[in-house]
Amino acid sequence: MAAIEIYTQPGCPYCTRAMRLLDSKGAAYTEIDAPHGTPEREQSRERSGGRSSVPQIFxxxxxxxxxxxxxxxxxxxxLDLLLASG
Structure with a gap:
């Protein structure tokens, strides 16, 4: 299975929805807590080409x-094809 990373922040309904979709696929993922003002959020922004919202999924x-x-x-x-590519 593919390696999945998802940058999130507490209380984010979009983050929850994305993780539920991945869960429904049986996909394992690494959740990276990235609230505003954290190094993780900056890393997410850099990796995503400047997108500042969460979740950002890789x-x-x-x-x-x-x-x-x-x-x-x-x-x-x-999505199924991407998940199976790992």
Whole structure:
């Protein structure tokens, strides 16, 4: 299975939705707590090309975007392919 990293912050409904989708796929992921003003949030911003919102999701080191992007990948059938690529 692919290596998945997801930058989140407490209380974020989009983060919860993205993690629930990954959970429903049986995908293991590393959650990185990245509230505003933390080094982890800055790392997320740098890795994502400047996107400052959470979640920011990476599959096998490739930035796939946020929650809406993940849901769109799933709707197109592409998410399963990415998850199986690892």
């Amino acid at each position: 599959i096998d080191g490739r930035h796939v975007g946020g929650c809406d992007d993940l849901v769109a990948l799933d709707a197109r059938g592409s």
